[in-house]
Amino acid sequence: MSAPVVLWDLDGTLLDPAGAITGGIARALAEHGHPVPADLDRFVGPPVGVSLRTFTDVPEEQIPHVVASYRARYRTEGLAQTRIYPGVEELLETLHGAGVRMAVATQKPEPVAVLAVEKFGLGRWFETVSGAADDLAAPHAHPHLAHDKPAIIGEALRRLGVTAPDPARAVMIGDRTYDAEGAAAHGLDCLGVTWGFAAPGELEQGFVAVARDVAELTGLLAPYTSLAPTGR
Template sequence: MTQTTVPVIFDLDGTLVDPAQGISDGIAAALTELGLGIPGKARMDAMIGPKLSHSLTDIAGVPAEQLDDAIRIYRAHYRATGIAQSRLYPGIRELLESFVEAGRPLAVATQKPEGIARTVLEYHGIAVLFHTIRGSAADEAAAAGVPSGKASIVAAALADLSTGHGLDTQHAVMVGDRAQDVAGAAANGLDCIGVGWGFASDGELDAAGAVEIVHSSTALHDTIVRRDQVPDAAATPNAVNPDQNHNAVIEVRTDGNV
């Protein structure tokens, strides 16, 4: 076995931070001001994670001609009160600090606009723990030099780690709570570890192809540390275990938190 230090790229909402109240209140405020109906809790939860413009149109049914106003009203409400309503999930601060102390490279890749993502992380005092924080453009539209879509955002975070910081990202892993996190990781050749405390619907992470699903920060810590042990390719060239299913989902359940 070869010892390495696996870099970790984290999603933000639903993975590091519980943003539900702030996001839901902001969406409700926007829809109310525009005279539109407010979805129930299940549909509101489904709006956390995907690109906001897609959620507003596809789930909340905001007409195209009102979309810009809905985003503007939401952003103003979220900046004013929503960020302060967010909470770090149990054990996350300690998990990140333990990784930094051990020299593990960390990054964030989120579909939330990059400036807002940094503000959220700074509010919780953890922005300094990451080598890079990557998100979408301020208006969520494609712009020069700004990634668009989860796959591109993950790619930008990887490039920052490997090129900007000279780190080995060969064995990097993504951690997220929704199917788009798994898809964004896969598009960049990465495995994705799913977290069970976020906003995925039942079976969503399994169907998307998350390599493991964990249910506590302790389990996440242990799962990532295990990935530091890389099989020695020189000792087992082209070895394939016929009994190993690389697409299997392993559920890890523990009660403690790091």
């Protein structure tokens, strides 16, 4: 029997950006003279360039400047604000000790995602970090990277050597609809977590179950990983 596979989203699932993303985007927009949208939580999930095109009226030619400002501040200030959600490290250690194979599948640009994973010492539990192409790159500029979640999950599975994942032994964990849609594209279930950035009602769409805390998530993972559920 093949080993269980668990794929994790990054921001809002493993890591709490603690305003690093929303505050950074607000400052970058203001710095370049653009209005700041009221609901910045929508920006947590998609690549920044995609969010700017979707949720703002920033002209296309100015988007690279806003993204560059955001990125520079994220590397110097944003990562310092970021924290690992409570209980996540313990769960990762338990899964790893049980022989579960794990990867990160995130729409954050891959080099930045790798930097974040390394900064917080998460790399010892993950075989690979599959991220998005550069926010500003054309969709096919990097053959091994993509913008959309289905392709990012597909790349994570490819790197794991799991070409035909067993839906009974593989699962995605995330906090946004993108995660559920990406998992469904590969015939996989997606477990939602309430501690992320989902809008009201968003976790009711496409997720097979939703965890309110890490203990509950451990129990939801049990059928896929053969872990004993954690008592509450």
